[in-house]
Amino acid sequence: MKLARLLFLFLILSVSGYAQTKIISGRVTDDKGIGLQGVSVKALNSGAGTTTAGDGSYSIRAGEAESLEFSYVGFSSQTTTVGVRNIIDITLMPASTQNLEGVVVTALGIKRQEKALGYATQEVKGNTLQTVKGIDVTTSLTGKVAGMTIKNSAEFMEEPNITIRGEKPLIVIDGVPYGNMTLRDVPSDDIESINFLKGATASALYGERGGSGAIMITTRKGALGKGFTISLNSSSMFEAGYLAIPEMQSKYGRVVNTATNTYVRSADGSWGPPLEGQQIIQWDPTSKTMKSMPYLPIGKDNFKNFQEQGYVINNNLSIAQTGDLGGFRASATWVQNKGTYPNSMFNKLTYSVGGDIKLKKFSISTSVSYNNHSSPNTGFGGYAGYDPMYSMLVWGSPDWDIRQYKDYWMIPNEVQNSSYTAGNNNPYFDRYQRIHPYKKDIFNGQLTLNYDILTWLKAMVRTGYDTYSNRQDIRISKGSFQGGGTGKVMGFGTEIWGESQKGSYNVGLRRGYSSSNEAMIIGNKKLNDFRIDGFVGGAIFYNQDEGIEARTNGGLSIPGYYSLKASVNPVNVMSLIYKKQTNSLFGKLGFGWRDILFLEATGRNDWASTLPKSTRSFFYPSVSGSFVVSELFRPDWLSFWKLRGAWTKYKTPANIYAINNVFSIVNNAWGTLATAVYPTLIRPDDIFAEGSTTTEFGSAMSFLKNRVSLDVTYYEKKMYDYIVSASISPSSGFTGVYTNSNEERTRKGIELALNVTPVRTQDIRWDVGFNWSKFATFYTRLDSLYSVQNRDWVKVGNRSDHYTINEYQTDNQGNIVFNNGVPTYKPILSHVGFADPDWIWGFNTQVAYKNLALNISLDGRVGGLAQSTTAMYMWRSGNHPNSLSEERYLDATNPGTKNFLGEGVKVVSGTIVYDANYHVVSDTRVFAPNDIKTTYKSYIEALHKGTAWGGSASSVDLFSTTFLKLREVSLTYTLPKNMAGKVGSKNMSVSLIGQNLIYWARQFKYSDIDGGTENFTDPAMRFIGLNLKFDF
């Protein structure tokens, strides 16, 4: 009823407006005086619109009270009231790549003037992500935001890992902080813009989930200009070589039993004789028998031959319409990724719909999307998952040719055709018969309603909901020499080790949902020179996850029958459920004086279900301000200068069910008897929320008519009241106590974003952007009871990401101490460096010349330490390319002899004694040069520790993670309008694209360290391809 009245009023007003209109004409030029064609001229009240002609001239009918808006891509929009004028000429200024004068989407989806923000933000426009399209839009964001680290692992289907200032940020899509959505679920073609709110300050209004920053994604809800558009954006990239791929030696084969002249078929690597063509009884895969054959390195290219052509296809079709009342957009995206191993395929389908309607005082905006991910085999990763690298590069040998093993059955479903009888699966068998299928459905949607109560008061209600359902299977055929290793069928599920040889079938179903509801009243009033704005609101966030997994036990009764009914012993089952709800009340008050000084304060109170009743409610405030210096002091060369500062407190409650004192139940612990174990963690009932306080200062400047802009931020984040499971002596009956520690750590960092436009003429435009950031976390206070004690590196003022290993034992001159010819290790840990990088950087540049555009982006990290699991095991198995020493040859050709003499010392008498603080108490050792020979194999095994099952790496397997990558290059040619018109399209462009093009690392040569860790990471592929865009 009310709506009808409003509509009637609206009609009357528009009619009356129309009766007093006149023809307005004029010319729109850019800052050089050149006429701009295609500028959109819109009358905001009546909705009429037109575009400028070739010389920039236009004419439109409008009334005196009408506001005309002139907008053009790449330039700052202008709005002006008609008044008494009949001719209105407009000069548009180019927008800088940094959105300084414009509007920014901040927390809760509220648009703010960027100059009023007291905290650091950085924006990336969606159209910069829509040319080079990989599997995830995240990869294209690497290096584009100062302070944001993205780790892109080369492992198949692994999602890139995003951290802002070292912490995992909240993903917010269209204002809703979904509980189950990630950037993998948002196709790059659906993105209008992404705004990165860094640090706790910018997200103080999202509560405890937003304390680590937020990535605010705004999806497209209509066509770019007025009218109806169909867009097709198709991108295909093919693997063109590898950035890093492990190599294997090809001189030695596996151990040969000299008595029977047969080679051993247990998977022990390549510590056997040299492959010099001698006749040895080996497994012949074609006749499937043991035969005497020449012993040759026929398998030296096994790993390379195993790789298949990979590719990434990313296609998007969208239909959009923008009209007077609003816009609507429907889009479908299909991404297919073929990995480098056989039988690795990943399909991602996304269908999304969004739109908005504006009706005078009332506006609605909604977006809904559905995602489907599926793969027939996600594989098993890492050493403990028995990745195919395990059987080819590590415990295999170059004496068998993988190309002869494509027929991998001896007895179908029961016995595999492999040159080994234990440990190493035939790699093709492994990829097709030991599989991990994966299916996931995610649905999310939101609805936002805005109502203008008064001109300065607005009410907003938003509701968002997401739900996912995930099914994973693991099927292992009978005859497999490895079980499922560390693979799981469900998040927080059980590792499927399984019994090798017997086969197994495992299935896990996991699903969950989250619902987020907010209601706010927003006010914004101008009083003379002052502007007061603020809001008050409440929110409820609820999320629930549940899962069931079932695993066969004891093997499969019928080979090839992959079902829970085939389980020989009773099936193992497990279920889990997690629930959490947070209620909040929050508010903000802000003041602005002219356009120079801004000050705002926020406060939020949360009630979290995961804390005990006494500490359930917690409050946290924040204050921020900004001072636009350039309003007072404006020399020619300074276009804009803003100083900003912010102080924020936020709190995080305990994890779900962490405060519950529950027994652990194990069914069938002995026969049919079940055991109950009393919790070994004391849980007092006065745990309270963890806290942190961030102080941040920054300055945003731009010079020379916005041609150069620089943004610098310095921040300090104090983190305290950590909820820890502190270790205590078991003599108390418990091994830990769950408590808030007195320890405090502070993270300090600097971020820099520099954008320069060295050339800007009518034909050529060249932009350069550079992002740099450095941060580290330090101990600022230690807890006398619960902090790590008696370690020199845990001290106030030291970094907390210390990397410690057992170093080699040495004498006072640094020579390694040998015992029985092999190196020994110190029994104490030593501090050798820091795990996190020292600084991270990103560099991107765009050159546009008439119809051609070239985009290049590079990024990298400097510093940091990581162990190379692949390298350490390749050494231990005798397969490392650098292990071809003289001594090894002598050992192999004269079995029983020991030919390696280690360079170092041995202890003749005396001992070294350490105390509990790892300090030397007494050292009475007497040394002599090492004179005990040993085999090269024993020396290598002692020099390179294997840490797949625990322990710290040897220092020779610890490398610096410094690297840089040429991340993306694209060369785009936009076809002239007449040529595009021949196909019926308004806009058409062709681009040559490439992703992951060049990789350089200081020490990680054989594997890509972009993912941050190295544990049998898949070989990193280089992609080159083509992108076609059509707009109809």
Added chain:
Amino acid sequence: MKLNIKITGAILFSLLLFTAGCSKFDDINMNPDATERVSASMLATNIILANLKFDGRDAKAYLDENALAKYIAYANETIMASQYNTVGTFGFGGMTMLPNIESMLKYAEGSSMENSYKGLAKLSRAIMFYNTSIRLGDIPYSQAGKGQTGALKVSYDTQEQVMTGVLNELKEAEQFFSQGIKFDGDPTPYAGDPDKWRRATNAFALRVLLSLSKKS
């Protein structure tokens, strides 16, 4: 005016939602998959297995002690460390059994099998403290296991006090078993028979005494 009423109405309604939501918090934070209540028999199974089940990846762990005492020699794959007197380290980990024992006694209170469970409690304590003290010497004993009341740093007792305590507890265990009936949750071949457990208690007391006697 109507609008203001609507707004206040909305705020009141949302406040109502919050208060209603808060009272449900205890329900939300309850994990239906976990339990805070169990039975004495399940705890008994755990305690007995903790003391008697050998904890090793293979059966070599069962032979380990005998290699230390040089009753056996082992030569296959690699050497057995205890043959060369490499005993490694030992800790107080076994004492996490103590809250389980207390909890078992609480659940057994009033039931017909109470005496058997009391006997099991004393015997288990004795076995655990004996095994720990024979390896480490002076250990916490009288004040051990009281972490829930705040005693996190426990004082030590001398080995003599521990062994005296162990022998006393074995005497008490024997008493309780003599009055007990068959109890549930026994994974051993004794199947809960208190008579067999009583004999085992006496045999263990004998073993303790043997290890304490002076060498001639």
